[in-house]
Amino acid sequence: MAPDSDVHTLGTRVWVKDEVESWKKGDVLKLDGENLVITIDGGKQIICKAEDAPIQNPDTRGGVEDMTRLPYLHEPGVLWNLRSRYLFDDIYTYTGTILIAVNPFANLQHLYGPHMMDQYRGADLGELSPHVYAIADSAYRQMRKEKKGQSILVSGESGAGKTETSKLLMKYLAYMGGYSESGDQKKGSGRSVEEQVLESNPLLEAFGNAKTVRNDNSSRFGKYVEINFSSKGVISGAAIRTYLLERSRVVSVNNPERNYHIFYQVCDGASSEEKSRWQLSAAKEYHYLNQSTCFTLPGVDNAKEFRATVYAMSAVGIPGQDQEAVFRVVSAILSLGNIAFGPGQDEESSVVLPGPPSEYARITAELLGVDKGGLVKALTTRTRQTPDGPIVSPLDAKAALENRDSLAKILYSKMFDWLVARINNAIGEDKKCAASIGVLDIYGFESFAVNDFEQLCINLANEKLQQHFNQHVFKMEQAEYEREKIDWSYIKFVDNQDVLDLLEGKMGILDLLDEQCRFPTSTPSDLANKLFTSGICKDSKRFSKPKRSVTAFSIDHYAGDVTYETTNFLDKNKDFVVAEHQNLLTSSSLPFVKALFYDPENDAGVDAKSGKGLKAFKFNSVGSQFKKQLAELMAQLHTMEPHYIRCIKPNTLNQPGNFENKNVLHQLRCGGVLEAVRISCAGFPSKRPFADFVDHFWTLAPTLIHSDLDDREISRKILDKAGFTGYQVGETKVFLRAGQMALLDKQRTDNLNAAATIMQKYARGFLARRCFAAARRSVLLLQAAVRGFFVRMEFKRARELRGALTIQRYWRGYKARSDYKKAYRLVLQIQSMWRGRTARHRFEHMRRLHAVVVIQTAFRVWKARRRFQRQREAAILMQCMFRSKDAKRELRRLRAEAREGTKLLEDKKALEAKVVELLGTLETVQNQRNELRQQLKDEKVSNQDLDRRLKELEASNALLLAEAAKASVEELVAERTSREQFEKESADLTVQLRDLTERAGKEKAESDRKLDSAKDYIARMQNERSDIDKRFHAMKDDLLTRLQNACSQRDEARAQVLELQAEMEKVKEQLTVKERQLMVASASAAAAALTPAAAAAASHAAPVANGSPAAGLDPSLLTPLVQKGAGYARALSEGIMLGFGGAAATPPAGIRTGEDIGRSPALGAPGGPETEAERKMRELQAKQAQMLQDKRKAEEERLLAALSGNLGFHRGRPLAAIIIFRCCLQWRAFQADRTSLFDRIIGVIGSQIEKQQDDNAFLSYWLTNTVTLLHLLQKNIKPASGSQSGKRPVGAATAARGVFGTLFGTRSPNAPAHNEASIHGGAAGGFKPVEAKYPALLFKQQLDAFVQKIFPMMRDNVKKQITPMLANCIMTPKGTTRARSGSADQQSAQIAISKSWGEILGVMESLLGILREANVPKPLVQALFKQLFSFVNVNLFNQLLLRRECCSFSNGEHVRTGLAQVEQWIQATGAEYVGESWEELRFIRQAVQFLVIGNKQKRTLDEITSDLCPVLSVQQLYRISTMYWDDRYNTETVSSEVLSRMKQQMTDVNSTGSHSFLLDDDATLPFAASDVLSTLDDKDLNMGVPIPEALREGDYAFLEKELKISQAA
């Protein structure tokens, strides 16, 4: 090894020893031969030897997680690392596989709990931040993998946190052991073994822990818990072993300490009834407790603890009467302590003092179930065995007191042992377990001012464990060398076997002690003498005799010298029950006490009272017993794989945040950590991975960096170049001997110094140049300014001159202009006056002319108008007259025409016929007249004839005048008479004719009159007809209203009938429901949670559901139908009653309308239609039932078969769901009281899902189907109404509750209201939902369960897929910061990361494709993505916070680029599908933002919390701030002021908020009912769908028809 001074140069940072702080930081100021001049504390100079100044490790804020990674592994390095970590609350640190835990003395809740356990579950040791869970997990996994027992050895001094740590270990093991084989956490049922194991802790603590100066809850016994695991890794049993309970504490307590907790618990916590039963007083009253003034502990409530203890007793299975007995014994011990003794009759004897002591003796005897006299005797006498038989001798008062105390001690320790045995019994060791894990919580090495026998035993135990530890460390070191394939012959095993021999070997200290104990009279100095003079002690190098004391001796332990005082050794080593006590207590009437002291071997002794050979006692020593126990323990540990946890107490004051170097160093030494360091130093203490090494030392051979050599070769070359020998190059690391690293570092520093000089040279040159340039620039600037000034002056003068000229010019111009303007104005005035005058003249003339023309015009107009008016009036008069005449005529004509109505034609005809008849008569009369006229003519002709003959005669007469004159005259006269007669007759005939004509006229008038009357008659008839019409209409209306009434009456009657039916059905249903209740017992467990919601729903449903089932049909629905025709109405109403299947099967309109109108009895008798309808309904039902039964089976089978294939989609709606719904509707399955259809459908779907659990495409197909089906059911069916709904059985009521209500009820408070609305009011098109019976509602529930099942399945599938990719999204940038190839490495890392992100996005993309293909409703898609991104967020964020190496600047940049990729994808995909996913990533985004933000030192807390990372909690910020490191630019994390403010805030909020800095993955269903329902519309849902191939055969034609539910209404 090179001389130390070789490793120091100027400015080397080193450690120097310090009295107070052990080590201080300093800088080398000067090299002075062998010595160094070092400045510390910014000024103070000291001189020390080079070898006393170890080199500091490079400053890593927050330390390193594994100390073996420290470049310099030495005492100050280890100490400083622990310290800097501790100050950031990083209490755990590894040294290889050993965990060092520094007691925080504060509640660091964020470090523990299930979420943390979850993180550490399955993580490799060292992968995450150091943690006790990591040790437990590695033990557990090693056990499962290798099927080998594991032991976890927790050691440390009192108050260092051993017990807490082992409790944490056990909790973790219980947590892991509580997982069932399928990987699910078992739900606690009853008292599981885990719980019993955990509950044993508080119980044992109550009886075995006490407050000491060092620890308020110090375990006063050693404990080894072995937890058994089955081959599946489930806890199957446990065994607890305890060591060396401190008995002396029962009877004597030093002042600030306390006795065992249980005493105080009983005194404060027992109820008054219990107190009187156990005859208890206040704690202050008891001698055993009031030796100290401390009775309560801060923050601990004795009474509460008592209840916890009682609970724990019950939990581990101690029955009530045993608990009672235990507390009796506890009380008995307390009162035993109050028995006091005074001198008896003679010096040697003693008696119990009268008064309270005597009373306490009574109480004690009573509580122990023994005779008071016997008790007093046992306390005040001693029996000695002599060869002549037993001799009873009295004891003096002091001896009696000691006797009493020893009874108390033995009672307590027996009770403690019993408790342990009882716990072991209750939990039960699993002898056949696959493997077990032992947790050892045992006192650490102790060295006080005065060390007693306990310390000797404790230190023996620690020596043994140390040996075990050394072997282990040695083995591990060796293993590493072997793994790296390097020569390990260098390392030498450090052994402490000599100390062990000295302590427990043959004729060792314990042996000698036992030997002395056998002599009742031996004294401590005898013992000391023996030790100094005999056995192996006197020769041992480790053993020495202190100068001053004769009774003390010293041992050189691995952790230092300890001097033991032998005064109490003999007493404390004895371990046997005095025969009197044994006899007394075995005679107890209490079985418990009796059993405590029952000793089968000693039984003989009890009988022997009667005579021979009473064995006085069986010699038993604490030392030998402990030795035996230790040997057993070690034997066991040797078969197990050890894991070590070293607990460290940072200060003696039990304060948080206080790290006392000296103290800790001492403990590191005692705990063997430095020993481990020493072992390591013996070999190759400095190990560095090649990459790291090259990264650090590349400056030693800068040319190599650009060669193609790998890191291993470069390392080798660097070392060779440095001229080293003895180093080793392993597989992954360089191994350097002690000191070599320092030498290398020196070379490196020198190199860097040289480089720095060169850089300084250039920098200075640069600065000088810059300075010169600046000066030159200033001079030029100045010149320019001066010149500028003069020029500006000149310019100003010139400008003023020019200004004056300008002003003059303007003034003159102004003057000339104003003069000119004045003259111009005057001329204008004159002009205008003249022009005005002439214009006025002209105007006057024009006015006159105009007036004349106006007058002329008016006159001419007047004349013309007058003439025109006159003419017009005349014309109008003439027109009027003419027109009025015309009009009158027209009026007359119209009147005449009006008189003859067309409708009178027939009557007119009749009358005309009469007229014709009369005309006929007239004709005959005329004919007669004509005849008469003819006759008259004839007569006249004959007359003329006669005249002519007369003339002839006259002529002849002339001739015959004489003779004939007379005859002729006579004849003439006769002739004349006949002529006259004729004339008379003719006159008669004329008269007659006139008469006839008169009669005909009369008759015509008559017939006219008759015609008029006929007309009247017709008019009357017409009136009558319209009357009749009116009456006819009135009557019709009347009949229609009566028909309506009749119909409504009929409906009422029918409703009553249905109500009766419903009631009958209800009774039946109640029966079936009762049966079902058994069936759904399991479901009702789940439903039980929802019962309140269901009850609310049921009560909500009640008002709607009252009345008969038919009341569900709105009467207003029927009225318009009735008006259209009764038959039609009936057909329709029947159709509705029977369900839509019926309606669809019976054509609603037309067919029966015509005939039914004719013969519908509805018009006549209102009672008729009821019976008819009923009958028809029944017939129809019967027919349908018959038909359905025949067909149903086959069709169901076909449907189910079809469902097992992918039916695909129709217009974006899932066919399967629609078909199921339509089939159920068609087959009226919803109304059925019993049907197996639903169960079978559910069965098919379930088995489908089960079969394809991993196929998201398939799952999403079914997700869409189930959701759509649920939607259909939700819209179209409702729970059967009826008055019974109020008293529905719970199961049914739960089912009746909207499915989505149970599904989402807990998440969205307004969901139930929405449900109710949609069930009862909001159904499509006012259609009344089908009333569903219980099976349908159950079906809904099961579908709902499917949705709840499928969604998480899909989510978990994707999670499973992306989890391995996520691990690569955050890089562990080991050695990527190298200057030489930095960018290349960076790039490759970047590429790897973006590849993983790309893969994740690929998964998302394909998932999206699948979801879209399956038409999954968008809210579900959004919810799915939201949860997935939330998972990504949680996962990455937790990884970041748990892995220190991830919290680096460059990693922040990498993740940021990855996130940018994600953002792009999200934006490209659109909110429609991925919704708020980007928002879900906010934690990781802000954490990354924090990592990459520059200048953290300058940021204030407000800035960080409100601007930069508003969502991160203080815990998270604190964690990330302390973890942050910059691998690139070496920037620092936030300032220490900000850190301390964060810490302050953390303690402030700790009382309220959650403590974990980790995020929980939320696995609840994230979507709300309203979202899903609102987006599911009815579009295309009720349309006809094509019949799938699989259903071609059956009668599925109805599928093709549109479902006209709402239209029918």
Ligand SMILES: Nc1ncnc2c1ncn2[C@@H]1O[C@H](COP(=O)(O)OP(=O)(O)O)[C@@H](O)[C@H]1O
């Ligand atoms: N991990 C821890 N977190 C918080 N407090 C702790 C932790 N470990 C120990 N302590 C504190 O230290 C005290 C002493 O611890 P304990 O385990 O009883 O010490 P030991 O068993 O080593 O004597 C505990 O009462 C507790 O207040």
Ligand SMILES: [Mg+2]
């Ligand atoms: Mg303890």
